[in-house]
Amino acid sequence: MLAAVKEKLARRGAIEPGPRPCDLTVRLERAEDVPAAAAELTALGLGLATLAATDDEANAGRDLEVRYVFEPTGGVAPPLPDLFVTLEVSLDPARPAVPSISDRIPAASWHEREAHDLFGIVFDGHPDPRPLVVHDGWPEGLHPLRKRFDAASRPPVLPAEEFPHLAVEGEGVFEVPVGPIHAGIIEPGHFRFSTVGESVLNLDARLFYTHRGLEKRMEGLSFEDAFFVAERMCGVCSLSHGLGFCEVSEQIAGIVAPARARALRTIALELERLYNHVGDVGNVAAGASYHYGTSAGLRMKEALQQLNEQVAGHRFLRGLVAPGGVRQDVTADLGRSIEAAMATTSEALESLVQRIENNPTVLDRLDGTGLLSQKDAVALGVTGVAARASGVDRDARRDHPHAAYAGEGAQRPSVPTETDGDVHARVMVRVAEARESMRIVRALLGSLPAGPILAAMPEALPPWKIGLASIESPRGAAIHWLRSDATGRVDRYHLRSASFANWPAVAIAAQSSIIPDFPLVNKSFELCYSCTDR
Amino acid sequence: MLTAILRSLRTGIVTISYPDGPARIPERFRGAPRVRPGSPMEALPPASTCPSGAIAAGEGRYAIDLGRCVFCGRCAEASPDGAIELGREVELASRSRGSLVVEVASGPGGFAVPVPAAPPQGGAAERIRRTLGRSLHLRHLDSGSCNACDWELTALLNPVYDVRRLGIDFVASPRHADGVIVTGPVTRNLEPAVRRTWEAVPEPRIAIAVGACATSGGIAGRSYASAGGAGEVLPVDVFIPGCPPRPEAIIFGILLAVGRMDERRRVSSATGMSRPPALT
Numbered sequence: 001m002l003a004a005v006k007e008k009l010a011r012r013g014a015i016e017p018g019p020r021p022c023d024l025t026v027r028l029e030r031a032e033d034v035p036a037a038a039a040e041l042t043a044l045g046l047g048l049a050t051l052a053a054t055d056d057e058a059n060a061g062r063d064l065e066v067r068y069v070f071e072p073t074g075g076v077a078p079p080l081p082d083l084f085v086t087l088e089v090s091l092d093p094a095r096p097a098v099p100s101i102s103d104r105i106p107a108a109s110w111h112e113r114e115a116h117d118l119f120g121i122v123f124d125g126h127p128d129p130r131p132l133v134v135h136d137g138w139p140e141g142l143h144p145l146r147k148r149f150d151a152a153s154r155p156p157v158l159p160a161e162e163f164p165h166l167a168v169e170g171e172g173v174f175e176v177p178v179g180p181i182h183a184g185i186i187e188p189g190h191f192r193f194s195t196v197g198e199s200v201l202n203l204d205a206r207l208f209y210t211h212r213g214l215e216k217r218m219e220g221l222s223f224e225d226a227f228f229v230a231e232r233m234c235g236v237c238s239l240s241h242g243l244g245f246c247e248v249s250e251q252i253a254g255i256v257a258p259a260r261a262r263a264l265r266t267i268a269l270e271l272e273r274l275y276n277h278v279g280d281v282g283n284v285a286a287g288a289s290y291h292y293g294t295s296a297g298l299r300m301k302e303a304l305q306q307l308n309e310q311v312a313g314h315r316f317l318r319g320l321v322a323p324g325g326v327r328q329d330v331t332a333d334l335g336r337s338i339e340a341a342m343a344t345t346s347e348a349l350e351s352l353v354q355r356i357e358n359n360p361t362v363l364d365r366l367d368g369t370g371l372l373s374q375k376d377a378v379a380l381g382v383t384g385v386a387a388r389a390s391g392v393d394r395d396a397r398r399d400h401p402h403a404a405y406a407g408e409g410a411q412r413p414s415v416p417t418e419t420d421g422d423v424h425a426r427v428m429v430r431v432a433e434a435r436e437s438m439r440i441v442r443a444l445l446g447s448l449p450a451g452p453i454l455a456a457m458p459e460a461l462p463p464w465k466i467g468l469a470s471i472e473s474p475r476g477a478a479i480h481w482l483r484s485d486a487t488g489r490v491d492r493y494h495l496r497s498a499s500f501a502n503w504p505a506v507a508i509a510a511q512s513s514i515i516p517d518f519p520l521v522n523k524s525f526e527l528c529y530s531c532t533d534r
Numbered sequence: 535m536l537t538a539i540l541r542s543l544r545t546g547i548v549t550i551s552y553p554d555g556p557a558r559i560p561e562r563f564r565g566a567p568r569v570r571p572g573s574p575m576e577a578l579p580p581a582s583t584c585p586s587g588a589i590a591a592g593e594g595r596y597a598i599d600l601g602r603c604v605f606c607g608r609c610a611e612a613s614p615d616g617a618i619e620l621g622r623e624v625e626l627a628s629r630s631r632g633s634l635v636v637e638v639a640s641g642p643g644g645f646a647v648p649v650p651a652a653p654p655q656g657g658a659a660e661r662i663r664r665t666l667g668r669s670l671h672l673r674h675l676d677s678g679s680c681n682a683c684d685w686e687l688t689a690l691l692n693p694v695y696d697v698r699r700l701g702i703d704f705v706a707s708p709r710h711a712d713g714v715i716v717t718g719p720v721t722r723n724l725e726p727a728v729r730r731t732w733e734a735v736p737e738p739r740i741a742i743a744v745g746a747c748a749t750s751g752g753i754a755g756r757s758y759a760s761a762g763g764a765g766e767v768l769p770v771d772v773f774i775p776g777c778p779p780r781p782e783a784i785i786f787g788i789l790l791a792v793g794r795m796d797e798r799r800r801v802s803s804a805t806g807m808s809r810p811p812a813l814t
Contacts, residue, residue, distance in 0.1 A: 135723040144758050151757050157722075180727050183706035185674045185687045188724060209723045210678040213759030228585035228606055232753045235682025235778065292538055298692035299548065305689070306560075313562035315780065316682050319606055328562065355538065530680045 001044065001072065001081050008040045018086075019466040020251065025086040031098040037087050038068060038101045046085060047073030047381050048101075049470065050479040050496035051111035053119045055147045056090075058486070063093035064119055068101075068108075069468065069479065072399070074378050074392030078415075080399045084468055097122040107381030110500065118145040118215075133208045133533075136160035144216055145492075151216045166204040168194035173201065176515065180209045187529035191518070198514035203507040210533040218493045223249040223323055223461055226490045231318050233495055234531035239272040239317040240473030241495060241531065244480035246323045247402055248467030248493075252484055253323075253458055259407075259449040261325030266404035266411060267338070267444050268320055269472070270437040271311070275304035276474035277434040278349055280526045284427050285356065287520030288365040296352045300345055307341045310334060325454035335445050342438045353431050366424035370509040370521030373421055382505045384476020384498045386525050389429045390421035396472035404444060411440045423524040460488025473498050475527060497531035549696045550782075553789060557624050557782035564607040565621040566600050566775070569638045573646045579612035586746065586753045594640035595649070600626060601634040601749040604777035617646075625798045627774040627787030631749070631765060633797075634775060665738050666712050669701035670792050672742070673711035673735065677728045677764060678721035678754075682778040683745040687715065695781045702788055708732075713740035715788070716768070717778075719747040719754045720761035732768050740771045742791050744784060749773040 005024055006015055013028040028037060038048075049071040056062040068087040072080040091098060100123035102109040112123040113132035120143040123129070131138070137157035143149060167175065174195050180188035190206040214233055218226040223245075230245035231238050243265055250257060257265070282297010305315040311334060312320035320326055330338070356362050372382070377390040387394055395415040397405045404411055416432035418425035461484040470477045476498030485491035506525050513521055550558070559565075569578065578596050581589040588602035589609065598609075598618075609618045628634050633651045641647035674687055687704065690697040697703070705711050708731045720728055732741070743764040746752030756762030764770050774787035789795040 138722075149758070153758055154756075155758060180724065181675065181708075181731050185684055185691075185704055186676075187679070187681055187684060188676050188727065209727070210676070210718065210721055211723055211759050212678055212719060212721055212754040213757045214754065216759075217754065217757065225585045228604065228608075229753055232604070232680050232682075232777070235680045235685055238680075238682065295693055298689075299694065302689060302692050302694045309563060310560045311562070313560070313564045313607075314605075315686070316778070318777070319564065351541065528681055530678075 002083065004044055005041065005046075005085055008044065009037060012037045019468045020084070022082055023084040023086065023468070025088055028087055028089045031089050031091060034068070034087060034089060035099050035101050035104065038105060041070045041085060041087075042105060045072055046070040047378065048105055048107045048111070049084065049381070050481060050494065051108065051115060052481040052492065052494045053115040053121060053145070054483065054492045055119065055145065057147055062090055064091045064096045064121055065089065066091065066098060066115065066121065067481075069481070071470070073381070074374070074387060074394050078393055078398070082400050091121065095122070096120060097124055099124050100126040103127050106379050106504070107501065110504065111496075117143070119143050120146065130164060133211055135208070136163060144213060151213065151219070163206065165192045165206070166202060168201045172196050189529050193515060193518075195515055198516065200510050200513055200515060200518070203510040205503060205507050207503060207529060208533045210530045212534065214534045215493055215495070218490045220485070221490050223457075223490065226493065227323055230493070230495070233534055234497065234528050235316055236276055237272070237473045237475065237478070237497065237528060237531055239268050239320065240471050240478055241497070242318070243269065243321050243403070244469055244471040244478055244495070245482070245493070246321050247469040247471065248480045248482040249323045249461060250457070251467035251469065252461045252465045252482065254462075255324060255455050255457055257325045258452045258455055260451045261453045261455070262407075263404045263444050263448050264326045264330055264453065265321055267330065267441050268311070268317055268326075269403060270441045271304065271308060272317055273474045274345065274434055274437040274441075275301050275308065276526075277430045277437070278304065278345065280430055280523070281349070281352065281427060283523045283526060284366070284423065284520065285362070287523040288362050290356070290359065290362045293352060293356060293362070296348065300348050300352075303341060304345060307338065310337055322454065324457040325452070327454070329453050330445075330448070338441065338445060342442055346435070346438055349431065349434060356427070363424065365517070365520060366427060367422060369423045369513055369517050370524055371421050371512040372505050372509045374419070376508050377421070377505065380504050380508070381501050383501050384472070384474075385426055385429050385433070386502050386505055387476065388415065388417045389425035391417055391419040393417050394477070396470040396477040400470040400477075402469060402471060409447065409449075411443055413440060423520055426524040463488055464491075475499055476502065478531075495531065495534060497528065499527035499529070499532045502527050503532060548693050549699065550694055552782050553785060553795065557780070559622050559624065563622060564605050565623060566605070566626055567598055567603065567607070567609050567618050567620055568636060569596060569598070569646050570616055570619055571638070571646055571648055573617035575640045575644050575646055577613065577615055577617040578646070579609050579618065583609050583612045587755065595637060596646065597635050597637040599635045599750065600775040601631060601773055602746060602752060603775060604746050604753055623798070624780050624783040625786045626776070626779075626783060627772055627790050628797060629772055629790065631770070631773055634749070634773060666792060668792060668794055670788060671703050671705045671710060671712050672715045672788070673708045673713070673731065674704055675714040675716045675728060675731050677716050677718035677724050677748065678760065679718035679745065679747055683717035683748070686778045686781055686784060687717070687744070689781050690784060695785065697785060697788070700785070700789070708734035709736070711735050711739070713742065713771075713791070714768070715742045715744055716748045716764040716770075717744050719751045720764055720767050722759050722761070725761060725767060728764075728767055740791050741768045742772045742774065742787055743770045744774045744776075744787070745779060746775065746777045749775060752777065
């Protein structure tokens with residue numbers, strides 16, 4: 001695949017290895033070449049992983065830059081090479097524009113809209129150029145991730161017209177607005193359903209209500225300070241996102257975390273996956289009005305969060321990892337507590353799964369509900385449980401191995417897939433992954449390497465270097481992109497969370513359903529709003 | 535069905551006794567940082583140690599704002615001789631924002647002496663208690679949280695914490711609520727929804743801010759995208775520090791809001807805290 005990429009793209013611009021030694025970066029001469037180069041990568045079986053824009057004004061003669069990061073997709077049979085291909089292009093300061101690739105690569109749509117709002121980059125020919133991150137009343141021409149924008153400023157809220165939601169017209173078509181404040185204890189987002197009777201014709205989801213400006217907040221921070229922000233991009237993905245930030249800063253610093261730290265990080269990642277997955281099985285039960293299952297799921301999750309607090313001092317595992325390794329070791333006593341928790345969780349999970357599988361009323365709600373086809377999943381770049389339940393065999397732990405999934409004595413996860421693409425398939429993938437997480441935790445506890453848990457990091461990172469990592473969070477692959485500035489602080493950090501990639505798929509899945517099933521469909525994806533909005 | 539009932543009977547009661555009994559705190563828990571009295575002032579780590587800007591230092595004074603603290607423990611790590619240590623209490627909620635700032639001043643010989651905190655106010659709580667009684671129905675209002683505080687509110691409904699046993703519940707509409715429980719720093723994109731939700735709650739009503747973001751902006755701070763706390767938009771009655779606060783800490787804050795528990799006085803002291811019995 002590497003050779004094919006080189007051959008195809010050689011005439012488009014200079015090709016160099018990087019950011020990691022196994023990756024390729026193609027510096028395109030002209031912005032007009034982006035769609036053709038992207039099409040060539042697509043034809044080779046690569047899909048868009050993330051898009052990172054930067055403001056390079058500080059460097060003479062340069063302005064805005066865009067980097068499109070591609071990786072092998074589900075269209076390709078495993079084993080997939082551990083590879084990222086970056087297309088890099090500089091934009092004209094007089095008119096920062098580049099042709100849109102969203103019509104050919106739907107996964108690019110939200111990325112391009114975000115880069116337009118935050119940087120002012122114009123993506124010519126974008127099929128849906130509505131604002132995404134900034135909401136009504138934001139002053140036009142103001143772009144918060146430009147370096148010249150003062151993060152502390154509070155721009156006025158200008159009078160604005162109503163947001164142009166996508167509307168379906170016709171006899172008997174009704175619009176149902178829901179949110180941003182919902183009836184349950186969940187995060188905020190606005191859903192605009194167009195319906196005929198109970199059937200959903202279209203769902204237009206508007207998110208980014210929880211945009212806190214965290215990527216701007218990290219600019220200019222030392223990597224040590226920025227870590228605490230990365231860890232707080234999301235609650236239930238705290239460990240994954242904190243670890244992803246550690247991995248990219250270690251990559252830039254040229255530091256490898258010690259073997260014991262890598263094993264402990266893997267245990268923590270699996271504990272995070274496990275408490276999320278068992279909780280999410282319970283949440284789906286809640287969506288199907290199966291209250292016994294809800295309670296059982298909540299209890300399992302609670303027990304695992306209490307375990308988290310024993311391990312990390314924190315119920316969401318914050319403060320466990322740090323750039324260079326981990327801050328706290330797993331003692332023999334703690335290892336026994338973890339073993340015991342795995343045994344009780346395993347028993348409780350199997351009992352709940354059996355009850356769900358033997359309950360026709362529950363199965364009737366789960367079967368055939370919220371369909372996502374493999375074709376749509378690949379086109380939208382869907383990741384994680386949602387992708388695997390639609391037959392897309394991708395898992396960053398296997399395809400971009402990190403922590404103790406790589407190297408000697410690695411724990412290679414088996415990757416379960418289903419083909420139905422419905423709520424039931426997503427539940428079954430979660431259950432299979434929860435079992436696998438428990439297997440990995442037990443295996444690692446039994447073979448923990450001895451040695452230090454923290455490697456010394458330099459005071460500052462080397463200047464102008466890029467780090468890139470994909471971490472399999474409970475919701476799927478999260479892509480971390482970090483560049484250091486001239487003083488070794490954070491110039492730009494960008495997180496493409498799994499939820500960011502998956503939200504457009506929820507709208508597709510909702511369209512095969514009726515309105516009362518939407519909570520169930522939504523819970524089966526179980527996406528975060530906060531690490532989408534940042 | 536029968537097997538499910540038998541299984542439940544076998545399991546027995548899993549609900550904790552808090553607030554009648556103490557909160558169970560594991561060994562590694564990182565609580566509120568405090569300056570050990572008598573520590574030399576020069577041994578205290580610089581304000582820049584704190585990633586959320588909770589430490590203010592200068593002119594012989596040193597203050598830690600528990601409303602801004604994200605409980606990462608970095609200040610204690612930066613004090614190898616124990617000048618800052620982490621407490622173990624979870625009952626940190628307060629009716630006044632100011633009393634969450636715990637301060638020491640340089641005393642004779644340059645050693646830290648606690649600065650007395652302002653006495654807590656109880657007038658509003660008594661009035662709310664008279665009107666609303668002991669029960670409280672709250673509308674959750676996510677004003678841009680990272681979802682950790684939200685999930686801890688969900689945890690309050692699990693069989694282990696089960697806040698309904700205390701007469702507390704979460705309702706679907708602000709029209710049905712006695713008040714709001716706010717998580718998040720109030721983002722620019724949510725501010726109109728936050729105001730409208732608050733206006734929809736009938737009076738008398740209370741507002742409880744959960745976590746560092748809702749209390750002070752937390753790690754998000756105040757920026758183009760964040761108002762820097764619920765108090766910038768609503769009149770907040772009780773602030774609950776934490777990132778996120780543990781479920782027991784939230785229960786304490788809610789009971790404090792309705793005057794069913796008394797505010798604990800925070801002093802910069804290493805002595806253990808006595809636990810007065812609950813008022814219920």
